[in-house]
Amino acid sequence: MKLPDTVIRYAQETLRDLVALPSVSAERRALPETARRVKELLEELGLEAEIHPTPGAPVVYAEGGEGGPTVLFYNHYDVQPADPLELWESDPFTMTEREGHWYARGVSDDKGELTSRLAALRWLIDEHGKLPFRVKFVVEGEEEVGSPNLEAYVAQNRQRLQADAVIWEFGSVDTSGRPLVYCGLKGIVAVELRVRTAGYDLHSSLGAVVQNPIYRLAAALASLRDNDGKVLIEGFYDRVRPLSEAEAESLQTIPDESEQVAALYGVKGFLGGAEGVEFYRRLAAEPVVNVNGFHSGYGGPGSKTVLPAEAFAKLDFRLVPDQEPLEVVELLRAHLERHGFDDVEVITLEAGEHPARSDLGAPWVRQAVEALRETYGLEPVVHLSSGGSGPMYPFTHHLGAPVVSIGISYPGSRVHSPNENIRIADFERGVAAIKRALEKFAGL
Amino acid sequence: MKLPDTVIRYAQETLRDLVALPSVSAERRALPETARRVKELLEELGLEAEIHPTPGAPVVYAEGGEGGPTVLFYNHYDVQPADPLELWESDPFTMTEREGHWYARGVSDDKGELTSRLAALRWLIDEHGKLPFRVKFVVEGEEEVGSPNLEAYVAQNRQRLQADAVIWEFGSVDTSGRPLVYCGLKGIVAVELRVRTAGYDLHSSLGAVVQNPIYRLAAALASLRDNDGKVLIEGFYDRVRPLSEAEAESLQTIPDESEQVAALYGVKGFLGGAEGVEFYRRLAAEPVVNVNGFHSGYGGPGSKTVLPAEAFAKLDFRLVPDQEPLEVVELLRAHLERHGFDDVEVITLEAGEHPARSDLGAPWVRQAVEALRETYGLEPVVHLSSGGSGPMYPFTHHLGAPVVSIGISYPGSRVHSPNENIRIADFERGVAAIKRALEKFAGL
Numbered sequence: 001m002k003l004p005d006t007v008i009r010y011a012q013e014t015l016r017d018l019v020a021l022p023s024v025s026a027e028r029r030a031l032p033e034t035a036r037r038v039k040e041l042l043e044e045l046g047l048e049a050e051i052h053p054t055p056g057a058p059v060v061y062a063e064g065g066e067g068g069p070t071v072l073f074y075n076h077y078d079v080q081p082a083d084p085l086e087l088w089e090s091d092p093f094t095m096t097e098r099e100g101h102w103y104a105r106g107v108s109d110d111k112g113e114l115t116s117r118l119a120a121l122r123w124l125i126d127e128h129g130k131l132p133f134r135v136k137f138v139v140e141g142e143e144e145v146g147s148p149n150l151e152a153y154v155a156q157n158r159q160r161l162q163a164d165a166v167i168w169e170f171g172s173v174d175t176s177g178r179p180l181v182y183c184g185l186k187g188i189v190a191v192e193l194r195v196r197t198a199g200y201d202l203h204s205s206l207g208a209v210v211q212n213p214i215y216r217l218a219a220a221l222a223s224l225r226d227n228d229g230k231v232l233i234e235g236f237y238d239r240v241r242p243l244s245e246a247e248a249e250s251l252q253t254i255p256d257e258s259e260q261v262a263a264l265y266g267v268k269g270f271l272g273g274a275e276g277v278e279f280y281r282r283l284a285a286e287p288v289v290n291v292n293g294f295h296s297g298y299g300g301p302g303s304k305t306v307l308p309a310e311a312f313a314k315l316d317f318r319l320v321p322d323q324e325p326l327e328v329v330e331l332l333r334a335h336l337e338r339h340g341f342d343d344v345e346v347i348t349l350e351a352g353e354h355p356a357r358s359d360l361g362a363p364w365v366r367q368a369v370e371a372l373r374e375t376y377g378l379e380p381v382v383h384l385s386s387g388g389s390g391p392m393y394p395f396t397h398h399l400g401a402p403v404v405s406i407g408i409s410y411p412g413s414r415v416h417s418p419n420e421n422i423r424i425a426d427f428e429r430g431v432a433a434i435k436r437a438l439e440k441f442a443g444l
Numbered sequence: 445m446k447l448p449d450t451v452i453r454y455a456q457e458t459l460r461d462l463v464a465l466p467s468v469s470a471e472r473r474a475l476p477e478t479a480r481r482v483k484e485l486l487e488e489l490g491l492e493a494e495i496h497p498t499p500g501a502p503v504v505y506a507e508g509g510e511g512g513p514t515v516l517f518y519n520h521y522d523v524q525p526a527d528p529l530e531l532w533e534s535d536p537f538t539m540t541e542r543e544g545h546w547y548a549r550g551v552s553d554d555k556g557e558l559t560s561r562l563a564a565l566r567w568l569i570d571e572h573g574k575l576p577f578r579v580k581f582v583v584e585g586e587e588e589v590g591s592p593n594l595e596a597y598v599a600q601n602r603q604r605l606q607a608d609a610v611i612w613e614f615g616s617v618d619t620s621g622r623p624l625v626y627c628g629l630k631g632i633v634a635v636e637l638r639v640r641t642a643g644y645d646l647h648s649s650l651g652a653v654v655q656n657p658i659y660r661l662a663a664a665l666a667s668l669r670d671n672d673g674k675v676l677i678e679g680f681y682d683r684v685r686p687l688s689e690a691e692a693e694s695l696q697t698i699p700d701e702s703e704q705v706a707a708l709y710g711v712k713g714f715l716g717g718a719e720g721v722e723f724y725r726r727l728a729a730e731p732v733v734n735v736n737g738f739h740s741g742y743g744g745p746g747s748k749t750v751l752p753a754e755a756f757a758k759l760d761f762r763l764v765p766d767q768e769p770l771e772v773v774e775l776l777r778a779h780l781e782r783h784g785f786d787d788v789e790v791i792t793l794e795a796g797e798h799p800a801r802s803d804l805g806a807p808w809v810r811q812a813v814e815a816l817r818e819t820y821g822l823e824p825v826v827h828l829s830s831g832g833s834g835p836m837y838p839f840t841h842h843l844g845a846p847v848v849s850i851g852i853s854y855p856g857s858r859v860h861s862p863n864e865n866i867r868i869a870d871f872e873r874g875v876a877a878i879k880r881a882l883e884k885f886a887g888l
Contacts (some may be wrong), residue, residue, distance in 0.1 A: 007588075016487065030672070056808070075708055082756065106799050107458075131529070176837070186649065188749070190746075190747035190749075192747075197711065198710050198711050198859065199710020199711070200707060200709075200710065202709060203726075203832070204728075204736055204762070205630065205758050205762060205830070205831035205832040205833065206732035206831065207673075207711070207732050207733075207760075207762065208716040208726045208727050208730050208732045208762060208831050209702075209713070209715055209718055209723055209727055209831075210674070210709065210711055210714065210715065210724050211711070211715055212734060212735050213756070214665065214737070215665060215666070215669065215735055216667045216734035217662070217663075217738075218661070218662035218663075218665040218735070218738070219662075219666040221658065221659060221662040221663075221666075221801045222659070222662045222663040222666040222667075225659060227650075227663070227784070229655075231650070248779055254816055255807055258653075265642050265643060265644075265650070265654065266640045266642050266643020266644065267641060267643070267654055267655070269655065270653040271652070271653055271654065271655055279653055282653050283584060283649075283650075283653055284651045284653050286652050288651050288652045289651075290648040290651035291654060291656050291658035291659055291662070291741070292648055292741050292742045292747065292749065292750050292752070293658070293740060293741030293742035293743050293746055293750070294662070294738050294739070294740050294749070294755065295738070295739055295740075295743040296735075296737060296738050297735070297736050297737030297738065297758070298736045298737035298758055299739040299756075299758075300736050302793055302794070303632075303634035303635075303636075303736065303760060303793040303794055304736055304737070304760055305710075305734075305736065305760055305833075306736050306737070307736070308736070308737065310709075312743075313658070314741070314742055314743075314747055314748070316648050316651075316653065316749055317748060318549045318604070318648070318649060340868040342725075349746055349747040350746070352795075386645070386649070387582075387649035387650065387652055387653075388649040389649070389749075428883060441825075
């Protein structure tokens with residue numbers, strides 16, 4: 001399934017153009033011109049494209065093709081900042097080829113992924129003279145800053161965006177080269193906890209009579225989970241949807257690489273001694289509370305006899321269907337109150353993202369898996385959910401469409417880091433796999 | 445009991461000279477020349493003075509006088525750093541008089557206190573032509589950095605330092621002007637706790653499988669005490685000496701200012717709802733664990749989805765007789781191990797200081813109290829111990845002498861802070877009180 005030279009050339013030129021636009025959403029750089037370039041690219045494929053304003057960066061929307069089912073691509077044209085610049089071996093906004101890799105910010109996340117889909121469509125058009133099924137594109141410009149306007153956009157354009165299947169923005173092979181399919185993402189909600197016990201920092205000799213905010217916050221955090229990671233907040237699991245038989249079975253098919261992962265991260269073992277199926281079940285389907293940071297008082301060398309007046313911690317909750325982000329914050333508040341921590345203030349840092357999971361048994365999921373199997377000659381690894389979070393819920397919830405996450409990256413892609421790169425061979429296989437999946441979907 | 449002009453002038457000139465020497469022990473500034481100046485001052489009073497080297501700053505030792513009992517003065521010639529300089533209203537190393545106050549670093553702690561004792565001796569010599577009892581001085585240069593060499597010095601010079609009574613380096617009136625007497629100090633030992641769970645910081649989505657060091661450290665801290673401050677470390681209270689009847693009674697005589705203290709510190713109430721006798725009992729006689737600082741992971745604005753690899757906290761234990769600082773560290777280690785916290789590393793930051801407490805019934809304590817009552821015309825407030833810590837134990841333990849802490853400062857002296865000051869009227873009364881105490885002690 002070798003790519004025609006025209007498609008390879010098209011892809012290379014397209015990606016080179018896109019990464020040259022420094023569309024860093026955190027810095028609000030080059031967003032309108034990158035949106036315009038994406039619109040032009042979609043129009044060149046014969047699609048009708050529009051730029052839809054949002055309260056933040058605009059969404060590029062496009063649709064086209066005739067007959068058959070409708071597939072919607074979700075991608076984003078914004079990228080992470082390139083810092084630290086000094087660690088890049090070549091300019092982050094100039095696509096550079098070295099030893100079979102392309103290097104640049106966005107070459108994987110997400111301009112490379114977007115380009116692979118454009119290239120697959122270009123190939124299909126070259127073969128059929130037109131697109132023999134319907135496609136829609138939603139390409140946003142704020143994914144790297146938490147997609148604050150995407151859910152409202154999808155909800156408002158619900159009719160227009162109707163689709164039979166969604167291809168998610170990102171995908172990868174694993175370390176052994178097996179193609180991965182993710183059918184869900186965890187939800188997330190982030191909060192800060194604050195305790196203040198005095199008007200100002202005091203001498204620690206007063207600890208005999210004055211409450212210590214670090215102790216209070218530590219005790220509050222310790223009350224939230226047990227040592228194996230089980231969350232002790234009353235009602236936290238109430239909305240958790242049990243795994244279906246198919247979902248539970250899918251965990252059995254994942255090759256166990258937990259030992260290699262432990263070595264990679266420098267950990268002695270996993271929570272609750274998890275390995276194999278349980279390791280992957282936790283990553284995909286176990287909701288958890290994480291503490292991201294805790295700061296109070298003295299942190300310099302030696303000791304300082306201070307009794308701090310205030311302490312704070314930052315937490316994120318990773319959620320699974322059908323947990324509700326803001327409801328979890330309310331459960332946290334109720335838990336703290338019930339356990340006597342009414343001195344612990346809860347501040348919601350972000351509205352959060354809902355968890356999302358597609359039906360593993362949907363024909364679209366099976367078709368995507370078959371396409372990957374045929375293209376890679378290896379058995380794909382199907383994950384019912386990534387451990388990470390992202391704005392998948394607006395699509396599963398408002399459109400009701402099954403979503404698969406497949407793509408052209410690999411574990412060394414250094415997404416969000418210096419020297420972001422993809423292997424050209426992965427890219428070409430990824431384009432072929434997307435094309436094959438679309439063909440299967442359209443019954444071609 | 446008005447001070448003679450010669451004594452006032454002597455005191456003012458002496459203190460002005462001493463504070464002009466920037467003897468900041470943390471910065472190792474001007475320590476030898478300040479020691480020499482103290483030696484000269486002691487010699488000018490007719491005492492035999494020597495400079496005794498230690499592994500750190502030298503000790504100035506002096507003795508003199510004839511007949512009667514022996515009183516030992518413990519003082520120090522080093523001071524805290526003057527930072528932040530911009531908050532001083534006059535130069536920290538130039539004694540400045542404003543509205544009945546003297547301002548400078550050390551004007552209270554401890555050059556002002558030392559000067560008050562020299563002035564009292566000068567006054568006695570002026571009256572009697574000589575010192576009609578024995579005095580000894582131990583003036584060290586490392587009190588502000590934890591007196592690391594003092595205990596060894598006292599132990600090695602145990603014979604030479606023998607005394608019937610000790611006057612401690614510091615004293616004060618309370619907010620109502622009542623003179624305070626402290627007869628003890630709490631001990632202290634400082635440790636750091638560290639937890640590392642991974643080789644490097646990870647993405648927080650991995651919190652589903654990787655242990656969180658903040659949770660571990662928070663749970664460990666939460667296990668050390670209960671909400672009222674009771675320490676839950678097994679064996680922690682085993683060596684605590686119950687209060688004698690006289691000690692328990694002394695708590696009843698302290699005027700209850702706990703409500704004013706709460707307002708001053710901006711706290712809503714005290715640990716365990718303490719007030720009155722219980723408030724003062726806790727400050728004087730309750731051993732506690734304090735957390736001075738806790739740091740790990742993200743502390744900036746908003747949220748960051750990081751799973752930190754490491755967390756640390758700094759603690760101090762405030763101890764009472766007969767707890768042993770290093771034994772408490774061993775009890776802490778055993779507690780952590782017993783409760784499954786064998787991943788929490790314990791690092792002892794300082795060797796610590798033993799608690800010390802003098803016999804409230806010793807004649808010397810009664811004589812000091814009588815002298816204060818006569819001088820101030822107010823009932824002195826006797827505290828069996830300060831809530832703070834200091835190197836009193838070498839004197840009570842190796843010399844077996846009763847110690848009282850009386851002096852010339854007031855609650856607004858801003859010790860260790862910018863604009864350190866004393867009220868000149870307090871200084872003069874303090875000199876008179878020291879003189880009166882010495883006279884009573886010597887039966888004059």
